[in-house]
Amino acid sequence: AQKVTQTQTSISVMEKTTVTMDCVYETQDSSYFLFWYKQTASGEIVFLIRQDSYKKENATVGHYSLNFQKPKSSIGLIITATQIEDSAVYFCAMREGRPQGGRALIFGTGTTVSVSP
Amino acid sequence: GALVYQYPRRTICKSGTSMRMECQAVGFQATSVAWYRQSPQKTFELIALSTVNSAIKYEQNFTQEKFPISHPNLSFSSMTVLNAYLEDRGLYLCGATGGQNTLYFGAGTRLSVL
Numbered sequence: 571a572q573k574v575t576q577t578q579t580s581i582s583v584m585e586k587t588t589v590t591m592d593c594v595y596e597t598q599d600s601s602y603f604l605f606w607y608k609q610t611a612s613g614e615i616v617f618l619i620r621q622d623s624y625k626k627e628n629a630t631v632g633h634y635s636l637n638f639q640k641p642k643s644s645i646g647l648i649i650t651a652t653q654i655e656d657s658a659v660y661f662c663a664m665r666e667g668r669p670q671g672g673r674a675l676i677f678g679t680g681t682t683v684s685v686s687p
Numbered sequence: 688g689a690l691v692y693q694y695p696r697r698t699i700c701k702s703g704t705s706m707r708m709e710c711q712a713v714g715f716q717a718t719s720v721a722w723y724r725q726s727p728q729k730t731f732e733l734i735a736l737s738t739v740n741s742a743i744k745y746e747q748n749f750t751q752e753k754f755p756i757s758h759p760n761l762s763f764s765s766m767t768v769l770n771a772y773l774e775d776r777g778l779y780l781c782g783a784t785g786g787q788n789t790l791y792f793g794a795g796t797r798l799s800v801l
Contacts, residue, residue, distance in 0.1 A: 603788045609729075613778050615792035622788075659729060665788060674721040675782065675790050677731040 572597045574664050576678035583652055584686055590637075591647045591681045593662030601667030604645045605675065606634070609659040618660075621645055623667070649683075657685045689715045691783050693793025700771050701801050707767040708796040710781035716761035717783035721790060722754070725778040734779075737764060771800045 573596040583589045595604065604621045619631045621638050629636045637646035649656055662678040690713040700706045710720060722734040735745040737758040745751060758764040764783070768775055778797050782790035 605789065607792070612794065613725075613797065614794045615780060615782075617789060617791055620789055661731075663790075665790070667788075674733050674736045676733075680729045 572599075572664060572666060572676050574662055574676050574678040576662050576681050578681045579679075580682040580684070582684045582686065585654060586651055588648060588650045589652055589656075589683055589685075590649075591660055591662075591683070593645050593647070593678055595643050595645065595662070595664045597643075597664065597666055599666040603665045603667065604636075604638070605663045605665070606636070606645075606647045607661045607663060608656075609661060609680070611658070615661075619647070652683075652685045654685050654687060657683060659683075689713075689785070689789075689791045691717075691781065691791045691793040693781050693796055695796055696794060697797045697799070699799045699801060702772055703770055705767055705769045706771060706798065707765055708779055708781075709765045710763070710783065710793050712762045712783045712785075712791075715783075715785035715787075715791075717758075717764065718761065718786045719784050720756075720758055720764040721782045721784075722756060722764075722766050723780045723782065725780060725795075727777070731780075734766070768798065771798065773800050776800050 602623045606618045608616045619634045621629045633650045635648045659680045663675040666673045692711045719738045721736045724732045733746045734749045737743045756766045778795045780795045782792045784790045
């Protein structure tokens with residue numbers, strides 16, 4: 571069975587600092603894909619960054635980066651130089667690799683990030 | 688880039704009536720479309736996954752009779768909520784992927800039932 575767990579319900583940080591969010595996952599598949607999404611106040615879900623299980627390097631996109639620790643089944647999201655507009659709910663998600671295109675995303679319960687000036 | 692348009696953004700329907708929501712993929716071919724419902728507590732429930740050339744797979748607690756889905760081509764999908772009642776309220780989200788494994792979401796349809 572697959573499962574995604576985010577234990578942090580909320581985090582508050584000051585603007586321009588770094589925030590780290592935790593996520594652990596469970597899967598029986600040897601191939602899988604891990605994602606982080608952001609949900610804005612309007613409800614829109616925005617894709618941020620992804621890590622493929624077979625890749626050893628941590629993914630980085632803009633001021634988002636991942637801390638992928640495969641032996642611990644962990645995929646943390648790091649946001650550097652946070653801005654007010656980074657305030658949102660962040661969801662970790664996983665998709666198992668096989669069959670191609672035939673599996674849906676499983677989401678964690680989300681972490682609310684509040685960035686203060 | 689990959690974009691997904693979902694409409695309407697908000698809808699209100701009377702108890703026992705039906706409403707339809709639509710999802711359009713732009714910039715890629717939506718070979719798979721997943722429909723989710725998000726609860727007020729932010730939990731995601733997968734309703735069904737539609738993949739081209741495969742039968743639509745509904746999750747437990749969701750049926751085709753209640754949530755019929757159409758995925759007629761690689762850019763469009765729709766879902767109807769039939770006989771909506773209070774327990775059907777929530778934010779409905781469509782996510783589409785073109786086989787690159789990343790799911791792109793529309794803005795969601797917020798359903799209120801009176």
